[in-house]
Structures are given as structure tokens and as C-alpha cells.
Amino acid sequence: MTVAVKALFFDVFGTLVDWRTSIAREAEAMLKPLGFSLDWLAFADAWRGEYQGAMDEVRTGRMPFCKLDMLHRRNLELILPRFHVDTLTEVQRAALNLAWHKLDAWPDVPPGMKRLKRKYMLAPVSNGNISLMVDLARRNDMPWDVILGAEIAGDYKPKPQVYLAAAAALDLAPHDCMMVAAHTNDLMAAATQNLRTGHIARPNERGQGRGETAPGQKVDIAAKSLEDLADQLGA
Numbered sequence: 001m002t003v004a005v006k007a008l009f010f011d012v013f014g015t016l017v018d019w020r021t022s023i024a025r026e027a028e029a030m031l032k033p034l035g036f037s038l039d040w041l042a043f044a045d046a047w048r049g050e051y052q053g054a055m056d057e058v059r060t061g062r063m064p065f066c067k068l069d070m071l072h073r074r075n076l077e078l079i080l081p082r083f084h085v086d087t088l089t090e091v092q093r094a095a096l097n098l099a100w101h102k103l104d105a106w107p108d109v110p111p112g113m114k115r116l117k118r119k120y121m122l123a124p125v126s127n128g129n130i131s132l133m134v135d136l137a138r139r140n141d142m143p144w145d146v147i148l149g150a151e152i153a154g155d156y157k158p159k160p161q162v163y164l165a166a167a168a169a170l171d172l173a174p175h176d177c178m179m180v181a182a183h184t185n186d187l188m189a190a191a192t193q194n195l196r197t198g199h200i201a202r203p204n205e206r207g208q209g210r211g212e213t214a215p216g217q218k219v220d221i222a223a224k225s226l227e228d229l230a231d232q233l234g235a
Contacts, residue, residue, distance in 0.1 A: 003178065003233060005196050005221055008116060009125035009148065009166050011157075011181035014205040016124075016226075017103040017136060020044050027098035030092070031085060038083045045206070050075035055127060055156040065154045067129035072099045096101040102134050105140035112226025113143055123148045125166045125179065127156050146223060147171070156197070158189030180229065184216035196220045198224070198229055 013019050031038070054071040057063035076097055080086060082086035088096070116122060124133050124142075126149040133147045133175035146169065150156050153165035167174045179190035191197050197219040205211030215222050224227035 003196055005120070005176055005178045007121040007123065007167075007170055007172055007177045008198070009123055009163075009177055009190075009195070011179070011183060011186050012124050012126040012128055012133065012136065013103075014202055014211070015180065015182040015200055016109050016142070018205075019048060019100075019103050019107050020206060021049060022103040023099050026102055027096065030096055030099075034088075034092075035084075036085055038085070041207070043079070043083055044077045046126060047072075047075055048206075050076075050078055059156055059159055065156075067131075068127055069097065069100070069129055069132060072100055079088065100128070101135035102119075103136055106225075108225035108227050110141050112230050113141075115230040115235045116233070117143045118227070119233065121145045121170060123166065123170070125149045125157070125162065131173050135191065157186060160189070160193050163190045163195055165191045178220065182212055184212060184219075187211070187215065187219055188217055191219075200221060200224075200226065200229065 010016055020041065024040035027043050028040045031228040042098055054075055055232060058065050076093065113122065122144055123146050126133060128145050128149065129151045136142065148169055150162060153162040154167060155161050162173065163179065167177045174194040175196065178196040178198050179187055180198040180200060182188050182200045182205060184199065187197040187199060198221040199219045200216035201213050201224050202211045203209060203213045221229065221232050223232055
């Protein structure tokens with residue numbers, strides 16, 4: 001299938017990286033030697049569970065824009081008492097918060113992105129801040145041309161400005177850009193701003209069978225992986 005776009009914009013958490021098992025692994029690696037024993041996947045789910053609510057504080061204007069690292073730290077403080085993890089020092093809490101900088105990509109991501117890079121400009125359009133995106137890119141060999149997203153726009157998806165600022169940064173019209181995500185709501189928000197849409201199935205994003213196996217609404221391309229996306233785009 002030929003879709004005439006020049007740039008691919010990617011959601012990152014869930015679409016490109018497996019946040020759930022990565023956060024569980026990093027939390028266990030840090031907290032288990034300190035004597036803590038808990039359900040590590042439940043800890044990851046609880047931390048991620050505060051994600052949208054924290055960003056809503058910014059989206060609605062109740063809180064000024066700040067980097068996602070700061071929201072992740074705020075959310076960490078909310079969940080630590082629930083798991084009876086209450087003796088961490090400030091240094092330990094700051095180190096644990098950097099678990100989000102150490103997420104592993106899904107296996108199809110490095111080879112798929114390598115192929116897509118040959119034909120398209122690639123950029124994350126994520127709610128993650130720039131330093132977080134840089135660390136994930138270096139860890140997982142993500143060949144970005146530029147890092148775009150919330151920190152550039154000063155707001156969080158699915159606010160229109162996040163998608164429009166990304167296109168404007170590359171001097172492209174929105175219809176020359178495709179948003180690629182594993183979340184239908186992200187794609188539908190991008191589509192309202194005239195971006196093209198590519199869905200990536202991540203059926204196990206939030207645990208076995210707890211992710212989108214297919215888009216919930218019509219998109220330009222529905223793919224099983226980044227390599228499938230590259231096939232469909234002729235890359």
C-alpha cells in the first residue's frame with residue numbers, strides 16, 4: 001500500500017517499548033536488595049495507572065506544564081505507600097524514577113525502524129520528555145531524525161497542539177505526516193488534525209491479552225508490527 005507521507009511520528013510507551021515488564025524488572029532490581037517483596041507487575045500497573053490523571057492536571061490548566069519525569073515522580077510518591085515502600089531516601093526515589101528511562105523495545109522495533117528510516121523522517125511524538133526519549137533511543141537503537149512531542153508543544157496528547165507542533169517543526173503539512181500508535185484514541189486525535197494514521201497491534205501491552213489487537217476505528221494502515229508497517233509502506 002502506498003501512503004504519500006514524508007514523516008512518521010511515533011507514540012512510544014506501549015507502541016515501541018514494553019513499559020510494563022521493564023518497570024517491573026527495574027523496580028525489583030532496585031527494591032528487592034533493600035528487603036522489599038511485592039507484586040512487581042502490580043507495582044508497574046499502579047504507577048502507570050496514575051499517568052493519565054496526572055497529565056489531565058496539565059491538560060485542563062489546573063497545573064502548569066512540566067516534564068513527564070516530574071509527573072512520574074509525583075505518581076511514584078502516590079503509589080509507594082500502597083505497597084508499603086516508605087523508607088526510601090530521596091536519592092533512592094530519584095533513582096527509581098529513572099526506571100522510565102530504561103524501558104526495552106518490543107523485538108520488532110529496531111529492525112522495523114531501520115527499514116522505515118530509509119524512506120521517511122522519523123520522530124517520537126510522545127508525552128515523554130526529551131531526555132527520556134534520548135535515553136530510550138540510545139538504549140534501543142531508535143534512529144530518530146529529531147525528538148518531538150509534549151516538551152516541544154508545551155502540552156500533552158491528545159491536545160491538538162502536540163500533533164500540529166510536530167508537523168510544523170519539520171515544515172510539513174499535517175497530511176504529510178503519519179501518527180503511528182498502538183492506541184486508537186491517540187490516532188483519532190491525530191486524525192482530527194489531518195494527520196494520517198497507522199495502528200500497531202500490541203495485544204499484550206498491559207499484560208497477556210490486555211492491549212489492542214486491532215484499531216477500534218478506521219485508520220489508514222493497520223499493522224501487526226513495525227516490520228509489517230514497513231512492508232505495507234514499501235520500505
